[in-house]
Amino acid sequence: MEQRDLPWIMKNSAGTQIERRDEPYFDAALRDELEADLMPKYPNRRAATLPVLHAVQNKVGYLPYQAIEEIAAFLETTPAEVLDTASFYDQYMTEPQGKYTLWVCHSLSCELMGQPDLLGRIQKKLGVGPGETTDDGKFTLRTAECLGSCGTAPCALVNDVLHETIDTDTFLRSLDDLN
Amino acid sequence: MLETPVLCKRIPTWPWGDPADRAYVDYDAFVDTGGYVALKQALDMEPKQVIDAVKSSELRGRGGAGFPAGLKWSFLPPEDGQRRYLAVNADESEPGTFKDRLLLDFDPHQMLEGIAITMHACRLDTTYIYIRGEYHAQAKATQRAIEEAYANGIFGKNSKLGKINDRWPECVLHRGAGAYICGEETGLLESLEGKRGWPRVKPPFPAVAGAFGRPTVINNVETLAMVPPIIEHGAEWFKSMGKGRPDGAPPSVPASFGPKLYGVSGHVNRPDVFEDDLGIPMSTLINEHCAGMRNGKAYKAAIPGGISMGVLGPDEMDAELDFDIGKKHNCLGLGTAGVIVMDEDTDMVMVARNIARFFAHESCGQCTPCREGTGWMYKILLRIEQGGGTTKDLDLLLELAGSMGAMPGTTICGLADGANWAVRTILNKFWDEFASRVSVDRSVSLPVVGAGH
Ligand SMILES: Cc1cc2nc3c(=O)[nH]c(=O)nc-3n(C[C@H](O)[C@H](O)[C@H](O)COP(=O)(O)O)c2cc1C
Ligand code: SF4
Ligand code: FES
Numbered sequence: 013m014e015q016r017d018l019p020w021i022m023k024n025s026a027g028t029q030i031e032r033r034d035e036p037y038f039d040a041a042l043r044d045e046l047e048a049d050l051m052p053k054y055p056n057r058r059a060a061t062l063p064v065l066h067a068v069q070n071k072v073g074y075l076p077y078q079a080i081e082e083i084a085a086f087l088e089t090t091p092a093e094v095l096d097t098a099s100f101y102d103q104y105m106t107e108p109q110g111k112y113t114l115w116v117c118h119s120l121s122c123e124l125m126g127q128p129d130l131l132g133r134i135q136k137k138l139g140v141g142p143g144e145t146t147d148d149g150k151f152t153l154r155t156a157e158c159l160g161s162c163g164t165a166p167c168a169l170v171n172d173v174l175h176e177t178i179d180t181d182t183f184l185r186s187l188d189d190l191n
Numbered sequence: 192m193l194e195t196p197v198l199c200k201r202i203p204t205w206p207w208g209d210p211a212d213r214a215y216v217d218y219d220a221f222v223d224t225g226g227y228v229a230l231k232q233a234l235d236m237e238p239k240q241v242i243d244a245v246k247s248s249e250l251r252g253r254g255g256a257g258f259p260a261g262l263k264w265s266f267l268p269p270e271d272g273q274r275r276y277l278a279v280n281a282d283e284s285e286p287g288t289f290k291d292r293l294l295l296d297f298d299p300h301q302m303l304e305g306i307a308i309t310m311h312a313c314r315l316d317t318t319y320i321y322i323r324g325e326y327h328a329q330a331k332a333t334q335r336a337i338e339e340a341y342a343n344g345i346f347g348k349n350s351k352l353g354k355i356n357d358r359w360p361e362c363v364l365h366r367g368a369g370a371y372i373c374g375e376e377t378g379l380l381e382s383l384e385g386k387r388g389w390p391r392v393k394p395p396f397p398a399v400a401g402a403f404g405r406p407t408v409i410n411n412v413e414t415l416a417m418v419p420p421i422i423e424h425g426a427e428w429f430k431s432m433g434k435g436r437p438d439g440a441p442p443s444v445p446a447s448f449g450p451k452l453y454g455v456s457g458h459v460n461r462p463d464v465f466e467d468d469l470g471i472p473m474s475t476l477i478n479e480h481c482a483g484m485r486n487g488k489a490y491k492a493a494i495p496g497g498i499s500m501g502v503l504g505p506d507e508m509d510a511e512l513d514f515d516i517g518k519k520h521n522c523l524g525l526g527t528a529g530v531i532v533m534d535e536d537t538d539m540v541m542v543a544r545n546i547a548r549f550f551a552h553e554s555c556g557q558c559t560p561c562r563e564g565t566g567w568m569y570k571i572l573l574r575i576e577q578g579g580g581t582t583k584d585l586d587l588l589l590e591l592a593g594s595m596g597a598m599p600g601t602t603i604c605g606l607a608d609g610a611n612w613a614v615r616t617i618l619n620k621f622w623d624e625f626a627s628r629v630s631v632d633r634s635v636s637l638p639v640v641g642a643g644h
Binding site for chain 2: 062123174
């Protein structure tokens with residue numbers, strides 16, 4: 013962002029242009045599908061915000077601001093309201109993500125059962141910390157709160173696949189097999 | 192000890208079966224083993240009779256608060272022909288808790304049958320199952336079961352339930368997106384409406400004005416799964432299990448009847464979900480169900496039911512896991528019965544820091560004592576863990592923790608009470624360990640005016 017003559021204003025929200033492209037992210041095919049299958053399940057359109065965000069993020073990989081505007085138009089609400097909701101939840105991303113997101117649980121049962129070693133060695137292998145993406149765009153590392161797999165700790169989600177009772181060596185090797 | 196499994200009837204679980212044999216139970220297999228019989232019985236009863244049956248069983252909510260289910264249902268206003276909702280709480284995000292997951296993964300029809308009975312009893316036309324976003328496989332299994340139930344006339348057009356509020360009954364799976372606070376019942380409703388999951392100020396309670404401003408019942412997965420066996424076998428059967436009322440207590444005192452799913456994790460040999468009577472001693476759970484402590488270590492501490500409940504100390508291994516545990520053992524309660532066991536090598540400062548970090552991350556930020564308090568507790572505990580703490584920090588922690596929560600009356604919801612009890616009980620029960628990790632505070636408070644002369 014360009015620096016203006018008011019250095020204490022960190023974020024020039026009013027003047028910021030969002031990136032746009034001609035082709036919509038939330039295309040007609042997906043809109044028609046959701047209109048037919050999803051919208052009849054809810055008494056008002058805004059209630060479909062979470063499932064629509066999931067559907068668009070699944071397709072695009074993240075939620076660009078242009079997509080947020082398109083979703084708002086579809087839900088007949090404002091982009092501010094959609095972004096307000098999207099920014100509240102850990103799973104929605106407004107920035108591009110790695111091809112694989114590793115969610116390493118660091119809640120109590122997992123920390124007791126070896127999560128610090130697991131996370132430390134993943135960081136060392138990938139050269140990134142939680143919240144960061146590798147330079148080749150392959151992996152984004154994240155920490156997660158309890159994944160409901162406490163009896164089979166430590167655990168991590170790789171995208172939507174849950175790995176349980178993780179042995180660090182085996183897990184690190186399995187990352188090499190992903191392409 | 193429970194003689195035959197109830198919720199784990201079709202889910203192999205120690206001591207009745209081998210967890211390695213667990214597999215998804217589909218509609219046909221469910222019906223072949225007695226499934227949907229209770230629904231048939233319930234449909235032959237008047238809705239009010241069904242509510243009365245659940246009331247007399249004294250079934251208490253399995254989601255954490257232990258509120259009597261039948262009583263909750265009876266708070267609904269009379270029907271007015273408009274929509275009324277059932278919101279199923281499958282948000283299961285309390286660290287240490289993975290019991291609902293067992294039902295969702297392998298035998299979701301139990302919950303669906305409970306849902307159908309509850310819709311009939313309470314005249315609810317639409318159900319939303321709010322499942323946490325991280326439960327990908329569980330969402331698939333549940334969706335599959337819902338589709339089977341539609342195909343077999345449980346929900347949808349021409350459902351066995353008939354029209355409710357002049358609508359065919361519907362059951363919808365709604366996926367969350369990673370926010371613990373959406374397990375709080377009104378946070379769940381806000382999230383269901385497409386908003387951030389900010390808990391609502393109560394009253395009005397959801398029974399009166401819940402989802403979309405309409406009367407709504409909210410129950411946990413396990414609570415609903417318990418309804419069909421109660422209808423089928425009766426309240427007396429249900430009350431023959433569990434702990435019953437404390438000695439000499441009048442019938443108005445809520446009791447701990449029935450079986451319960453216990454999820455055990457941490458330093459034990461066989462961590463898993465087990466089904467047993469409410470009120471079994473924790474030592475039985477650890478020594479028998481879990482085949483003892485791992486690596487021959489000694490027991491040091493345990494969380495009785497999710498980290499919000501606080502901690503049980505070294506001399507509380509025999510604590511009976513029932514709804515009265517809070518009063519007897521100075522913790523918040525039984526919670527979700529997700530037991531986290533810790534051995535002698537466990538660093539309790541680390542445990543407190545981990546828990547405080549969880550609450551600081553998951554506080555929704557509406558109430559200042561919770562938003563700021565959880566954040567500062569985390570920072571102070573991190574400082575103590577890294578060796579920079581002073582004795583003053585310990586007092587400050589107790590003061591901070593004790594001031595936040597819906598029970599002290601400073602916050603909207605119970606998340607802050609969880610942070611309060613967790614930090615306070617760990618500190619109180621392991622005071623010496625904390626004291627040995629901090630240095631004596633040597634700073635001197637000088638009067639501000641005239642200081643420096
Ligand atoms: C911060 C917070 C988180 C909660 N999370 C859950 C949850 O994940 N699952 C659940 O069933 N209940 C949860 N509850 C309890 C619900 O508010 C509510 O009491 C429960 O769903 C009611 O169902 P029951 O009566 O069948 O137990 C939570 C409560 C609080 C205060
Ligand atoms: S107590 Fe905490 S989590 Fe609950 S509403 Fe207030 S800020 Fe949000
Ligand atoms: S603490 Fe990691 S899955 Fe529950």
